[in-house]
Amino acid sequence: MSKTAPAANARNAYPKGLTTDFRQISPQNLFDYVEYFSVSIRPDAPAPELSCNIASHFLTIDVDEEAVLGGFLKTCDGEKDYADDNKVVVNAVPSVMAHKRKRAKAAARPGEQVAAKVSRSDENGSWILASVQSYSRDSESYDVQDEDDITKLIRLPYTNVMRLGNGMEIFHKGSPCMAIFPETTSFYKAVVSKAPVWRVDRQGTPICSELILKFMDDEDETGKTPHRRVPSRYVIPLPELYFEDQAP
Incomplete structure (x- = not known):
């Protein structure tokens, strides 16, 4: 099993429940975001991975709501420019409450x-x-x-x-994962055994409809582990990767 292939799966799944869609933003603006907030990302990351990383970071930003509302009201009253001293206070280090809000949004x-x-x-x-x-x-x-x-x-x-998955999670050949074993409703550990095939949907979003896996402890009578096709919806990261950036 490859030790380098996973590429932080927990950060490569687009957060569910996030209304802001960074996948619709131009690559240049995405890189501007990465530079401004010093987001850790591979320099050669493809666009889907880049938008997933940025979306995950965006959910951790802690905003001073009083500053936002106060600045907005003063701007509406014409008292002063919102940018003067009522800037949004951004904390790049997530607080416990920020993590809790993030989990609620993603629930x-x-x-x-x-x-x-x-x-x-x-x-x-x-x-x-x-x-x-x-x-x-x-x-x-x-x-x-x-x-x-x-x-x-x-x-x-x-x-x-x-x-569950939405077809946009980034898995590579050799990525460890969990998936529903065919004709059951239970998830078993597996590894992606062939490079995923991506296609573009009607909205222009890259998706992967199924993955080819080898399940743990699935050897046949000859000792060989067969390749099995599983809809990408039922393929998820290992728990330790999925919850990696959700802990307080």
């Missing part, structure tokens, strides 16, 4: 399918396909239902719930 919505860890163990297959019923901002917890047993409501911390 899965009711009715959305997610990967949920319902077992205390970390064994392969401990994450399953579930459906979100609700999310609590205060406790940062989800109520979910197992897709195979909708009679049971399960409460889980946010660290036990991962949103």
Whole structure:
């Protein structure tokens, strides 16, 4: 398994729930953002990876709301230029509250399918396909239902719930991941075994509809591990990468 291929998958998935779409911004403006905020990114990063990194950074910016509103009102009253002394205060180092706001913005919505860890163990297959019923901002917890047993409501911390893919996550050949094993509703560890094939949708956005994987412990009777096709929606980063930049 390649040790260099993952390329920080946690930062290569475009944040769900973010209304600002950096994928529609010109590359030059994206690089201006990177330079201004000193965002860490590979110099040869392709446009999808660049926009994903910037979007993830944007969610961590802590804004002084009183300064914004005060400056806006004074500008409306014609008292002074907003730029004088009511500038937006930006803190590039995320605070605990900033992380909490970021997690709330990125939380899965009711009715959305997610990967949920319902077992205390970390064994392969401990994450399953579930459906979100609700999310609590205060406790940062989800109520979910197992897709195979909708009679049971399960409460889980946010660290036990991962949103599914949208076809724009950056995976490379050799990237470790988790994916639903064909004809099951459980996620198992795997590795991307062939370079993903990208296409452009009607909006001009690059997407990848499926990935070819090799699953862990999936050897056949000859000892060979077969390639398996999995819709990209059901391929997600490993938990430690997914939650890497969400911790307080």
